[in-house]
Amino acid sequence: MTTEPLPAGGDARRLLSEARGLAHRVRRDQRVTWVALLVLAGATYVGIPIDWAGMEVHCSAQGDSSVCQFARTGALLYWPPALLLAYAAIAFCYVRVARSRGLGARVRPYAITGIALTVLFTVAWVAARLYFPDHPVTFPQWALVFDRLIAPWGTIGVALLVLARLERNVALLLFTVGYLVVALAPIDFGWHMNASVRTVWVPQQVINGTVLLLGGIGFALARRRQR
Amino acid sequence: MSSETGTPDPQAHPVNGMDDIVHQRVRLGILTIAHEARRVEFGYLRTQLDLTAGNLSKHMSVLEGAGLVEVEKGYEGRRGRTWITLTPAGHAALTAEIERLKQLISRVETIDTPEDR
Numbered sequence: 001m002t003t004e005p006l007p008a009g010g011d012a013r014r015l016l017s018e019a020r021g022l023a024h025r026v027r028r029d030q031r032v033t034w035v036a037l038l039v040l041a042g043a044t045y046v047g048i049p050i051d052w053a054g055m056e057v058h059c060s061a062q063g064d065s066s067v068c069q070f071a072r073t074g075a076l077l078y079w080p081p082a083l084l085l086a087y088a089a090i091a092f093c094y095v096r097v098a099r100s101r102g103l104g105a106r107v108r109p110y111a112i113t114g115i116a117l118t119v120l121f122t123v124a125w126v127a128a129r130l131y132f133p134d135h136p137v138t139f140p141q142w143a144l145v146f147d148r149l150i151a152p153w154g155t156i157g158v159a160l161l162v163l164a165r166l167e168r169n170v171a172l173l174l175f176t177v178g179y180l181v182v183a184l185a186p187i188d189f190g191w192h193m194n195a196s197v198r199t200v201w202v203p204q205q206v207i208n209g210t211v212l213l214l215g216g217i218g219f220a221l222a223r224r225r226q227r
Numbered sequence: 228m229s230s231e232t233g234t235p236d237p238q239a240h241p242v243n244g245m246d247d248i249v250h251q252r253v254r255l256g257i258l259t260i261a262h263e264a265r266r267v268e269f270g271y272l273r274t275q276l277d278l279t280a281g282n283l284s285k286h287m288s289v290l291e292g293a294g295l296v297e298v299e300k301g302y303e304g305r306r307g308r309t310w311i312t313l314t315p316a317g318h319a320a321l322t323a324e325i326e327r328l329k330q331l332i333s334r335v336e337t338i339d340t341p342e343d344r
Contacts, residue, residue, distance in 0.1 A: 014326040015255060
């Protein structure tokens with residue numbers, strides 16, 4: 001090590017490259033991506049039985065078939081506090097882990113985005129709950145994608161995009177794009193449970209939770225290998 | 228802190244604006260890590276920069292004296308910990324240094340074309 005200044009025109013490229021390398025190492029050491037994904041996977045799994053049990057379904061016979069009206073009261077009551085708690089827990093873990101590694105954390109914008117999206121989806125769901133029973137509408141396909149985007153599973157993905165940007169984490173970005181495709185398309189791998197209205201959304205939620213869980217395990221293993 | 232840490236003049240040769248405090252491998256490393264980490268502990272810097280405590284302290288004193296970093300000492304349990312934060316002047320100095328290094332590289336690349344050889 002030298003305390004002498006480098007020759008001014010000398011090895012600028014090496015200095016810059018070293019600075020970039022250090023910045024990259026810091027960002028890598030600040031990451032606890034697997035914690036975020038596992039917390040969100042847990043929240044998704046816990047939400048499945050609550051959504052199922054808390055759904056209000058009213059079916060009436062119309063001719064040969066029956067028409068059902070439903071309201072996902074369980075999901076509406078569960079997801080806002082669950083997501084707020086999840087983001088608080090993730091932020092807490094990030095700060096604790098970064099601190100134990102001797103670093104500050106860069107998780108605040110992620111938590112704020114997550115909380116803002118939670119408020120947005122809650123407002124949208126409450127408004128829909130108040131408006132649509134008296135004004136039935138058939139939605140086009142793009143509106144259903146938008147509906148899924150502002151649903152809890154969609155907002156989880158959007159907030160993860162923010163986390164990927166904050167961490168400059170290309171692996172997380174790719175994972176999140178994949179997750180969003182699965183959650184928004186939606187891709188159910190041919191698994192349907194149409195026996196009753198209550199179970200229609202179960203496969204997709206299980207798949208969303210499993211993608212998050214597998215992502216969390218993958219990032220944890222990758223982190224372990226780095227160390 | 229010298230006035231050299233301001234925005235570089237695009238007309239001047241980048242070497243003229245270099246600040247000796249920042250234009251040094253270890254100190255540039257400290258500023259880079261502190262910028263990226265928001266807040267960094269002394270031990271982390273020591274490990275990443277592969278320095279002895281004494282050596283790192285000397286560099287920290289230079290940066291602190293120039294007002295580029297703030298040093299906060301405290302305890303976590305019984306363990307003493309020293310946290311380093313970049314000041315706004317430190318942030319400006321780091322940005323200017325990186326900008327000058329990029330200018331220097333691009334100037335060298337512009338001059339060093341096959342036609343010039």
